[in-house]
Every structure is written in structure tokens, then in C-alpha cells.
Amino acid sequence: MRPALCQKPDSLVRFSKPGPHSIISAMNTQLSLQEMARALRNMIRTGIIVDIDLTSGRCRVQTGGIVTQWLQWLTHxxxxxxxWWAxxxxxxxxLLAVGGELDTAFVLPGIFSDDNPAPSVSADAWHVAFPDGAVFEYEPQNSALKVSGIKTADITASQSVTVSVPEVKVVASTRITLDTPEVVCTNKLITSTLEVQKGGTMSGNISHSGGSLSSNGKVLHTHQHPGDSGGTTGAPL
Structure with a gap:
């Protein structure tokens, strides 16, 4: 009986060690993926402003454990x-970082936080609260514009200011000053008291009742003067 012959395999599987070029290529690929992931993470990040340079219009932001370089903030x-609203x-x-580079990112204010919560709960109001307590608000629900908490207000116009409204109410605890060469009131002027210090003229019919009218210390409606035939005249009729 003849012994069986060993069959020669059709193919041999050979394992070879990777060469240095393959290792470098794999490492470069890994580094590229890591860099891409880093750039994607940095494209949009949240942070807290830690420093501001008002002269240059830039600020520094802490995001995670990183403090950025001086970055520009976006404006309207x-x-x-x-x-300008720093x-x-x-x-x-x-933080909006084009290409994921935080050194050239832009800063977009602002996001409410526990330290700085929303100043209003209205669905439609425009509301601005300032650090000194002043508030500007327009509430569409009752069509009301409100400005409160300010100390002074100054409006300067080179030609004119026009306010058109059915009723105007001005309350001043001390004084209202109209500093102008001429004040024109086109219709009735009602005042509790009146004091004229530098003279003036009046024309037209004037009616007076319910009190005394004095001129140079003399009450006109009770004034008497010497008569032509002696004695004094009667009061004016």
C-alpha cells in the first residue's frame, strides 16, 4: 500500500510587520481625526466674559479651562x-470660531444665566434693564412705553420737536422752565395763579370776578379819590 502524499496548499497566508511608512501614515490619520474633532468642538462654544477692553472693543472669554485671547464681540x-453696547x-x-480656531473667534452676547436671569417674563415686550436700575420697556399688550429710573434726559434737535397727543400731563415737584424769547398759547390758558415780572400788554375784552384787582397798591373796584366839590368820590360802579 502506497503512503498518501501530503497535498500542497493552494496558497500561503503570510503576515508581515508594517513598515515605517505605514505607521507614520496611520499616525498622521489619527492626528488628523483628532484635529478635526477639536476644530468641530471649538466652532461653537459657550463661555463667560472675564475681561473687557473698551478702547479696542475686545474681550476675553473663559470656556471650560481655557481663557481666550482678546476677541471682538459682534454688534448690530x-x-x-x-x-455700541459693550x-x-x-x-x-x-464663541463663534471659524475653522475651530479660538484665537480668531468672535463673541456673540448674550445668554441668560443664574447670575444674570431674564428681566421680564412678557411674551411680546421689548425690555431693557440697566445696572443703575433704569428700565426702558414697550409692552404691546397695553401699547405702553415706559422709561423709569433715569436721572436726566436730554433731546437736542436742530429744527423742531413735535409731540401730537390728545392730552399731555407734566408733573414737576419744583419748577418747569420755558427758556425762549416767545411762548405761544393758541387757545385758553388756565392757571391757579399768575405773576408777570417784566410787564407786557393785553388786548381784547377782559372779565374779572370773585376777588380784588389791584394796581400800584390800589384796589380798583373800591378806589376813591377827592371829588371836584370837596369830599371823595364813590367807588367805581
Whole structure:
């Protein structure tokens, strides 16, 4: 009986150690993936403003364990029309990093936080609360504009200011000053008292009742003077 012959395998599987070029390529791929993941994480981040330079219009933001370089914050307008409303230290913001580079990111204020909660719960109101306690608010529910908590207000116009309204009420605890060469009242003027210090003229019919009218210390409706034939005249009729 002839012994069986060993069959030669159709193919041999060979394992070889990776070369240095393959290792470097794999490492580069790993680094690229890590860098891509880092860039994606940095594209939009939240943070807290920790420092502000008002002169340059820049701030520094802490996000996680990182404090950024000086970054510009975004504003409503920055062309022919410009707005200025600086964020504040402690304000929560968004970091918008083009390409994931935090060194060139922009700061977008602001996000309410536990330290700085929303100042209103109205669904439609425009409400601005300032750190000195002043409040500007327009509430569409009752169509009311409210300004409170301010100390002074100054409006300067080169031509005119017009206010059109059915009724105007001004309450001043001390004084109202109209500093102008001429004040024109086109219709009735009602006043509790009247004092004229520098003279003037009046024209038209004038009616007086319910009190005394004096001129140079003399009450006109009871004034008497010497008569032509002696004695005194009677009071005016």
C-alpha cells in the first residue's frame, strides 16, 4: 500500500510587520481625526466674559479651562450706521470660531444665566434693564412705553420737536422752565395763579370776578379819590 502524499496548499497566508511608512501614515490619520474633532468642538462654544477692553472693543472669554485671547464681540451695525453696547464681565456668551480656531473667534452676547436671569417674563415686550436700575420697556399688550429710573434726559434737535397727543400731563415737584424769547398759547390758558415780572400788554375784552384787582397798591373796584366839590368820590360802579 502506497503512503498518501501530503497535498500542497493552494496558497500561503503570510503576515508581515508594517513598515515605517505605514505607521507614520496611520499616525498622521489619527492626528488628523483628532484635529478635526477639536476644530468641530471649538466652532461653537459657550463661555463667560472675564475681561473687557473698551478702547479696542475686545474681550476675553473663559470656556471650560481655557481663557481666550482678546476677541471682538459682534454688534448690530458696524458700517455707516454704528451701534455700541459693550457686554459686561460675567455675561454668558457664544464663541463663534471659524475653522475651530479660538484665537480668531468672535463673541456673540448674550445668554441668560443664574447670575444674570431674564428681566421680564412678557411674551411680546421689548425690555431693557440697566445696572443703575433704569428700565426702558414697550409692552404691546397695553401699547405702553415706559422709561423709569433715569436721572436726566436730554433731546437736542436742530429744527423742531413735535409731540401730537390728545392730552399731555407734566408733573414737576419744583419748577418747569420755558427758556425762549416767545411762548405761544393758541387757545385758553388756565392757571391757579399768575405773576408777570417784566410787564407786557393785553388786548381784547377782559372779565374779572370773585376777588380784588389791584394796581400800584390800589384796589380798583373800591378806589376813591377827592371829588371836584370837596369830599371823595364813590367807588367805581
Amino acid at each position: 451695525r458696524a458700517g455707516h450706521s454704528r451701534t 457686554p459686561s464681565v460675567g455675561e454668558q456668551v457664544l
